[in-house]
Amino acid sequence: MIRTTFAALALLVSAPLVAQSTTQDELDARYDRALAAGYKALFLCGAIANAERNGATRTPESVMEWELAGIQVPLDGIVGELPYRIVRGESGLVDWVEVDWAEDMPPRYAVNFNFVGCSLRPISDAPPAEWEHPNMDSLGAAPEVVSSPDERLAGFVPANGTHWGDGTRSTAMLVMREGVVIQESYQSGFGPSTPQRTWSVAKSLAATLVGHASLLSGQDATAVTALEAPARDLRRTITVDHLLRMASGRYSDTPGNRTDGLYFGGRSLDEDMYGWPSLYPPGTVFRYANNDTLLAVRAIRPLMKEAAVADFLFVRHFLAKVGMTNTMPETDWQKNYLLSSQVWSTARDLARLGQLYLDDGVLPSGERVLPEGWVQYVSSPSGPQPDGPLGYGAGFWLFNKTDGIPPDTFAMQGNRGQFVVIVPSRNIVIVRRGEDPVGSRFDILSFTRDVLAALD
Structure with missing residues (x-):
């Protein structure tokens, strides 16, 4: 009976340790997914929000075709499969972009701020619970361009x-x-x-x-x-x-x-x-x-x-x-x-x-x-x-x-x-x-x- 009890306790104690154990390759693969999600969130936010601030337009499809294609290995093989959401405020401007990468972790967030564009939050972080919608910040009208095609x-x-x-x-x-x-x-x-x-x-x-x-x-x-x-x-x-x-x-x-x-x-x-x-x-x-x-x-x-x-x-x-x-x-x-x-x-x-x-x-x-x-x-x-x-x-x-x-x-x-x-x-x-x-x-x-x- 005593041996059985000790054996049962050993199983209870050892099971979480076995479940928590992971190889370096598994850690690296998980980190790569987190990096890929951050890369995707930051580029979708930066390309779209900064273009709209200038009065231009970028679509997520365009960003996927250009900024998010042909990037470094192994992120290149990961970014395309990660689900994303572009969150806009009442003004219609981008508040943040979130990208899923692991079922047991928060999404990666790139948050659009007024004076400093998009900032990437830490891997385990989330955006503010209450969000102040950014204004269309501008340094003024673009100077006139003098052109004379050659x-x-x-x-x-x-x-x-x-x-x-x-x-x-x-x-x-x-x-x-x-x-x-x-x-x-x-x-x-x-x-x-x-x-x-x-x-x-x-x-x-x-x-x-x-x-x-x-x-x-x-x-x-x-x-x-x-x-x-x-x-x-x-x-x-x-x-x-x-x-x-x-x-x-x-x-x-x-x-x-x-x-x-x-x-x-x-x-x-x-x-x-x-x-x-x-x-x-x-x-x-x-x-x-x-x-x-x-x-x-x-x-x-x-x-x-x-x-x-x-x-x-x-x-x-x-x-x-x-x-x-x-x-x-x-x-x-x-x-x-x-x-x-x-x-x-x-x-x-x-x-x-x-x-x-x-x-x-x-x-x-x-x-x-x-x-x-x-x-x-x-x-x-x-x-x-x-x-x-x-x-x-x-x-x-x-x-x-x-x-x-x-x-x-x-x-x-x-x-x-x-x-x-x-x-x-x-x-x-x-x-x-x-x-x-x-x-x-x-x-x-x-x-x-x-x-x-x-x-x-």
Whole structure:
């Protein structure tokens, strides 16, 4: 009887332990589903809500066809099967998007806020019980665009985008010369007011904001130290300059430091950014990393606050000045800007940012918004350089090694084929937007060379 009782108790005790036990593969597969659901919620929310804020329209079917197709493995095989709901308030605007991923867990939620676009909630979280419906927030009317089409660029259209990369998918192409748009064309379903995620083009916007903070504060923001650490810890010597040049010396777990947990898992900036150890002295090794840009923006927050009370107002004031009225920088759920990637913008707005650099940081009104010498700073290959055909400045890639392209050319570049190429000696800005599948790469060097040759 006693042995039977002990055996029964053992079964009762051990059964929950057996039920709770799981393999690493099972954990990883479950986490991938959570990431895929977050990816889907965030892109449906961002594409649709930000387009509607600009007066444009995106459908869920369009987002599935473009932003949610050809993405990274294994998420690509999961996103299509996950049920979603777009929740709108009484005003008709998107309040949030929710995506189911596990029967025993809440959906993943991407919530649309007024000033900061869509933010992804943590995996186990839900939206607020009471929701304040967002207003149609705007930075003002988009500036007038001066266009004078140049027939020599008639063939540079999205339909011909595969000429510069097998399997690539272009959504927009725009060329501006001396402030005049001489070529502009869009894939069906996209247009001048349709924003797309910039991915790492946002890093160049982040570097630009560092320059603007320097000008307004009267301090050199690039010299600001970024981390508090023990007195003998080399991380105390990491500056914003090191971070903008991808030369912090800190460890990153993947090339590019993908930060999936932050982008799609609902982790906050504070959880993701600070803990990486240093493996090299600052300024000695190039390692492209999202966390370096994120830390640079965090480091200049005191200068931002001096200029505009809060960093989100600082960013928005800058965008309004430049005329980037259809651009929405988004945040994590704690309202920290994710200026390494999560910005939605249009081809025209990105061309305006490129034109600002052609104009040496001076607006058409004559107001200077970037310090004198800032263009030279971001486009100079000071410090360690990447392998391959491109150099790197401070938040910008350099086309300084390529035949057929002026050596003063520099560029903003982002995942899935986002490019803004600035050619000072030709007074030209070239914008290409795309949703290129994983494994397909748009040849921006050949495209730039061909555009410039057509205009010779």
